[in-house]
Amino acid sequence: MSDPSLLDVTGLSVAFGSLKALHRVSLAVRPGERFALLGHNGAGKSTLFRTVLGFVSPASGKVEVAGAAPGSDKARRTVSYLPESVAFPKALTGAELLAYFARLKGQTPKSAMPLLETVGIADAANRRVGTYSKGMRQRLGLAQALIGRPELLLLDEPTSGLDPISRGDFYAILDRLAGEGTAVVLSSHSLTEVEARTDRIAILSRGRLVAEGSLAELARAAALPVTVRVKAAAEDAGALHARIGGRRLNGRSVELDCAAGDKMAVLSRIAALGDVVADIDIDTPRLDDVYRHFSGHSAGGEA
Amino acid sequence: MKATLNRIAAVTAIEIRLSVRNRWVALSTLILVLFALALAFLGSGPAGASKVGALTLTAASLATLSVYLIPLIALLLSYETIAGEVERSTLPLVLATPVRRFEVLTGKFVGHLSVLTLAIVVGYSIAALAVVAVHGADLHGALAWARLIATGVLLGAVFVAIGILVSASTARVGTAAALLVGIWLVLIVLYDLALLAGLIVDDGGFFTKSLFPALVIANPGDAFRLYNLAALEGSAPVAGIDGLARSLPFPPSLALAALAAWLAAMIAAGLWRFQKVRP
Numbered sequence: 383m384s385d386p387s388l389l390d391v392t393g394l395s396v397a398f399g400s401l402k403a404l405h406r407v408s409l410a411v412r413p414g415e416r417f418a419l420l421g422h423n424g425a426g427k428s429t430l431f432r433t434v435l436g437f438v439s440p441a442s443g444k445v446e447v448a449g450a451a452p453g454s455d456k457a458r459r460t461v462s463y464l465p466e467s468v469a470f471p472k473a474l475t476g477a478e479l480l481a482y483f484a485r486l487k488g489q490t491p492k493s494a495m496p497l498l499e500t501v502g503i504a505d506a507a508n509r510r511v512g513t514y515s516k517g518m519r520q521r522l523g524l525a526q527a528l529i530g531r532p533e534l535l536l537l538d539e540p541t542s543g544l545d546p547i548s549r550g551d552f553y554a555i556l557d558r559l560a561g562e563g564t565a566v567v568l569s570s571h572s573l574t575e576v577e578a579r580t581d582r583i584a585i586l587s588r589g590r591l592v593a594e595g596s597l598a599e600l601a602r603a604a605a606l607p608v609t610v611r612v613k614a615a616a617e618d619a620g621a622l623h624a625r626i627g628g629r630r631l632n633g634r635s636v637e638l639d640c641a642a643g644d645k646m647a648v649l650s651r652i653a654a655l656g657d658v659v660a661d662i663d664i665d666t667p668r669l670d671d672v673y674r675h676f677s678g679h680s681a682g683g684e685a
Numbered sequence: 686m687k688a689t690l691n692r693i694a695a696v697t698a699i700e701i702r703l704s705v706r707n708r709w710v711a712l713s714t715l716i717l718v719l720f721a722l723a724l725a726f727l728g729s730g731p732a733g734a735s736k737v738g739a740l741t742l743t744a745a746s747l748a749t750l751s752v753y754l755i756p757l758i759a760l761l762l763s764y765e766t767i768a769g770e771v772e773r774s775t776l777p778l779v780l781a782t783p784v785r786r787f788e789v790l791t792g793k794f795v796g797h798l799s800v801l802t803l804a805i806v807v808g809y810s811i812a813a814l815a816v817v818a819v820h821g822a823d824l825h826g827a828l829a830w831a832r833l834i835a836t837g838v839l840l841g842a843v844f845v846a847i848g849i850l851v852s853a854s855t856a857r858v859g860t861a862a863a864l865l866v867g868i869w870l871v872l873i874v875l876y877d878l879a880l881l882a883g884l885i886v887d888d889g890g891f892f893t894k895s896l897f898p899a900l901v902i903a904n905p906g907d908a909f910r911l912y913n914l915a916a917l918e919g920s921a922p923v924a925g926i927d928g929l930a931r932s933l934p935f936p937p938s939l940a941l942a943a944l945a946a947w948l949a950a951m952i953a954a955g956l957w958r959f960q961k962v963r964p
Contacts, residue, residue, distance in 0.1 A: 435777070468774045469774060473707050478699070
């Protein structure tokens with residue numbers, strides 16, 4: 383393999399009339415990687431997906447799927463797609479729909495049926511989709527996307543509207559797939575849920591890629607402070623405050639911010655205080671904070 | 686090639702299955718059976734002892750009724766086919782697979798037309814058998830029914846293609862439905878009224894002699910009816926525009942050619958429109 387990435391987006395710009403939906407976006411996704419695409423509505427996530435699928439032509443720049451052009455036979459065999467809020471015909475059963483998509487993908491219906499087991503709706507295989515819950519429909523959508531073992535999964539807000547348990551199950555399946563080498567690209571509004579579940583995060587804002595990297599990298603780039611909350615042993619926050627500074631929270635606790643790089647130094651200073659300290663809480667910046675930091679920068683003009 | 690056929694077959698199969706589930710198959714068959722039987726036994730049909738067979742007479746009146754019913758059922762079967770997938774977001778899902786757009790469209794066309802063909806064949810055969818059971822059979826009448834069924838399928842194919850074109854031209858099912866009603870009204874009802882008005886105003890002049898026959902045959906519904914009535918060779922009573930069937934300035938087969946031309950044009954237009962749909 384000369385080119386290790388499955389998805390290569392270079393300097394991609396897409397325009398709808400005068401609206402610039404994407405502006406010079408570049409990113410690459412490797413096999414086995416879980417890649418999250420974040421951004422608010424209209425930031426360009428769906429447009430990026432649709433360009434990768436070949437539905438939309440770039441104004442400039444290039445997209446390659448496993449080295450092939452979007453929409454080409456090779457690209458179509460490589461990619462599987464789950465659109466946002468897909469509504470399957472209610473009158474058909476899960477098994478019928480899965481068989482249909484298997485045939486469109488050149489697979490036998492029989493070979494696809496175990497996927498219903500994989501996503502946990504085998505019991506409902508012969509029930510009409512109209513009777514499915516939102517979570518079950520989404521699982522069916524995922525089963526459909528898994529037909530033929532695609533190398534690249536594009537999931538457009540796959541977990542929006544799912545309850546926490548379904549969402550957890552959903553991510554567990556994605557983790558397993560990534561472990562087997564499938565590259566997973568998913569978009570989301572739901573920042574906190576993506577955090578623990580993806581290797582790399584890209585943030586789109588108004589069609590521009592404003593940040594990209596692992597959560598730690600993003601947090602470092604955003605230079606958001608780590609917050610350390612120290613609880614005094616003897617309800618004597620005053621004494622504690624006098625020795626380490628920061629903000630007094632109440633009678634017992636003191637809170638201080640420090641740069642991510644200084645965290646260890648601060649902690650060892652606190653640890654050196656010995657008995658004065660009862661407990662320490664460390665608040666590292668969450669993805670929500672990082673996301674707000676990055677998307678806030680370039681979306682400043684928006685109300 | 687084999688992959689293409691497999692994918693077309695997959696689309697056709699799912700469309701037929703959907704029509705069965707949504708009771709479109711049962712409903713359209715039932716409608717055609719009921720109307721055909723009503724015409725055969727309640728209408729002005731074979732009451733008197735005329736020298737024309739009962740089978741022929743009902744075929745003639747059914748040709749007129751079919752012009753209203755078959756296009757309507759064909760449009761109802763097909764208008765939602767693409768707009769509905771756009772609305773439900775299943776179209777991007779389908780088009781992300783290796784399936785080609787012309788394969789999707791072909792599969793849908795064959796699927797809808799299969800359902801319609803089944804309804805026409807079953808519906809009209811039941812009615813024909815009922816007429817035969819009561820009034821007896823004759824070869825002339827049997828041929829008229831065979832022609833009626835075959836050309837009815839052709840007429841249906843034209844309107845399935847029109848329905849698909851409409852569906853590919855709008856991203857909203859509601860818009861497609863409104864367009865469908867409009868198209869049916871214009872092509873099937875208003876067109877004939879306009880022609881009749883033209884005949885009355887013109888009173889046997891240039892319009893009546895030169896333009897009118899061409900205009901009649903240019904309309905798929907009229908072409909269908911004209912062909913069937915002309916083929917009866919004056920054995921059945923005709924009225925209104927259909928008087929033309931007696932004085933056709935060209936062979937009736939031209940009416941069939943007109944239907945085929947409509948079909949080709951509508952399929953081509955549907956393919957062209959569908960290529961432009963952005964999922």
